[in-house]
Amino acid sequence: MARETARDIDETAASWAARADRGLSPAESADLEAWLRGDVRRAGAYARLTWALMSTERPDAAAQRPLTSRRSTRRAWLAGAGAVAASLAATAAYLGATRPVSYATRKGEQKVVSLDDGSVITLNTNTRLQVRYGKDRRQIQLLEGEALFDVAKDRDRPFVVSARNADVRAVGTSFTVSNVGSAPVAVLVREGIVDVMREDQPQQPAARVTANCRAVLARDTGAVAVAQVNEAELGSDLAWTDGRIIFRGETLADAAAQFGRYSDVGIVVVDPELGAERVAGVFNATDPVGFAKSVALSLDAKVEIRADLVRLTR
Amino acid sequence: MADTEHDDKATIAEAAGQVDIRERAAWLGRHVIPHEPELRNWLRRRPVAGLDVDDIVQEVYTRLVALYAVDHIDNPKTYAFQVASSVMINHIRRLKVVAIDSVASFEHLDVADDGASPERVLADRDELRRLDETLAALPARVAEVFRLRRIEGLSQREVAQRLGLAESTVEKHMARGAILVAERFKTGGILKPPASKSMIRRFFR
Numbered sequence: 001m002a003r004e005t006a007r008d009i010d011e012t013a014a015s016w017a018a019r020a021d022r023g024l025s026p027a028e029s030a031d032l033e034a035w036l037r038g039d040v041r042r043a044g045a046y047a048r049l050t051w052a053l054m055s056t057e058r059p060d061a062a063a064q065r066p067l068t069s070r071r072s073t074r075r076a077w078l079a080g081a082g083a084v085a086a087s088l089a090a091t092a093a094y095l096g097a098t099r100p101v102s103y104a105t106r107k108g109e110q111k112v113v114s115l116d117d118g119s120v121i122t123l124n125t126n127t128r129l130q131v132r133y134g135k136d137r138r139q140i141q142l143l144e145g146e147a148l149f150d151v152a153k154d155r156d157r158p159f160v161v162s163a164r165n166a167d168v169r170a171v172g173t174s175f176t177v178s179n180v181g182s183a184p185v186a187v188l189v190r191e192g193i194v195d196v197m198r199e200d201q202p203q204q205p206a207a208r209v210t211a212n213c214r215a216v217l218a219r220d221t222g223a224v225a226v227a228q229v230n231e232a233e234l235g236s237d238l239a240w241t242d243g244r245i246i247f248r249g250e251t252l253a254d255a256a257a258q259f260g261r262y263s264d265v266g267i268v269v270v271d272p273e274l275g276a277e278r279v280a281g282v283f284n285a286t287d288p289v290g291f292a293k294s295v296a297l298s299l300d301a302k303v304e305i306r307a308d309l310v311r312l313t314r
Numbered sequence: 315m316a317d318t319e320h321d322d323k324a325t326i327a328e329a330a331g332q333v334d335i336r337e338r339a340a341w342l343g344r345h346v347i348p349h350e351p352e353l354r355n356w357l358r359r360r361p362v363a364g365l366d367v368d369d370i371v372q373e374v375y376t377r378l379v380a381l382y383a384v385d386h387i388d389n390p391k392t393y394a395f396q397v398a399s400s401v402m403i404n405h406i407r408r409l410k411v412v413a414i415d416s417v418a419s420f421e422h423l424d425v426a427d428d429g430a431s432p433e434r435v436l437a438d439r440d441e442l443r444r445l446d447e448t449l450a451a452l453p454a455r456v457a458e459v460f461r462l463r464r465i466e467g468l469s470q471r472e473v474a475q476r477l478g479l480a481e482s483t484v485e486k487h488m489a490r491g492a493i494l495v496a497e498r499f500k501t502g503g504i505l506k507p508p509a510s511k512s513m514i515r516r517f518f519r
Binding site: 005006007009010011014015017018019021022040041042043044045046047048049050051052053054055056057110111112114118 | 335336338339340342343347366368369371372373374375376377378379380381386445448449460463464469470471481485486488489490491492493495496499
């Protein structure tokens with residue numbers, strides 16, 4: 001069969017866009033989704049022609065429909081909401097590439113990487129990783145930093161994140177792995193199940209980690225400790241994916257060190273007693289000055305702001 | 315082989331979940347489609363056997379709309395060009411007859427990057443003027459449907475009633491209009507001269 005031409009696709013996509021403009025029945029939505037899945041070019045053509053119709057809306061009408069934030073997008077995904085929602089799967093056509101691809105973020109930067117199989121990696125600040133997709137394995141090397149992995153299900157090709165002395169193996173799930181400085185490698189599972197393998201015992205899982213649990217690998221022995229995390233803790237540990245840091249009673253010294261991961265503007269707590277004070281609240285990860293000011297206010301400390309340094313004193 | 319591919323797609327469809335296509339289309343329209351003429355020029359200078367520029371543009375857009383999130387993309391234009399080169403490289407790989415070093419040299423092609431180029435976000439007035447031009451360039455019947463649907467805000471059904479047309483005909487006019495408007499994306503909206511001045515007046519008197 002001859003390959004469908006781009007022009008044919010545009011024609012059909014335009015028909016769908018026109019139908020969506022008057023509203024789709026559930027059966028039509030299902031047909032549209034099936035059609036979109038049939039060729040890697042169709043979803044793009046459909047989005048383009050949808051914009052062609054949208055662009056003829058009066059600007060004031062368009063302004064009433066502001067773009068939603070990333071978080072509500074995520075919710076819309078999960079709920080399947082949206083006037084014209086369509087599942088977009090066609091990127092799967094790229095399976096089989098084996099050349100490693102590197103991704104990195106600078107300090108204070110975050111990046112979302114969408115992989116060809118539909119998996120998504122969110123890189124936190126100061127992170128380097130390599131992605132290599134093979135026929136029987138999706139391999140990620142987390143060289144430094146922290147990342148959230150939303151893994152598309154593929155039973156035949158496990159998704160393996162290697163970090164220092166551990167391999168974290170998943171089939172389809174959502175979890176973070178952190179390999180920051182000298183801290184032990186830690187795995188936090190948000191959904192599903194992952195197996196944690198020690199580098200020196202690759203044959204069998206050292207621990208099976210389920211949702212809402214954290215595994216920490218001792219740096220020297222490689223021993224794996226698994227502990228349950230509660231909802232609030234999970235929320236604050238994943239706050240960085242929205243550019244926030246949440247503290248729930250950490251010492252000011254620890255909190256200052258956390259900010260050091262996100263910004264070159266260091267927070268120096270001069271007085272050890274002040275450093276031992278507990279802090280709580282939601283902060284912008286890339287705004288150490290704002291954090292220091294708010295801390296100074298609540299702990300009755302003095303804040304001195306320099307170009308690359310914030311000093312907190314009593 | 316074909317079956318496996320199909321299964322893969324089905325699996326990923328489940329995993330990818332749902333994305334609001336209107337929202338993603340709007341992002342594409344504001345940040346990437348304004349650069350489509352440049353992207354097409356760039357692609358034309360790098361022909362790939364068996365692939366039209368149109369094929370690549372569609373595939374690039376698919377990859378962009380299938381992304382989990384786009385608000386972390388600082389420079390959508392550069393990003394789109396990178397996606398385009400990766401689409402081309404994938405196709406060249408699949409051809410399998412290309413010597414390895416030709417792929418390698420291809421990968422080192424510089425992606426056009428004019429730094430933090432300001433997005434072409436147009437003021438409302440410009441958008442209105444642009445909308446006028448767009449509608450004026452459509453065939454009369456299609457333009458009439460768009461005017462009632464867009465300017466007067468009637469539903470497609472109401473447009474059909476007003477014009478004494480079948481709803482399916484109104485739908486066809488909308489589809490035709492979409493194609494014609496999208497045609498302008500290729501050149502950046504440089505118009506064929508409008509059919510007549512009187513038509514513009516008919517729209518916005």
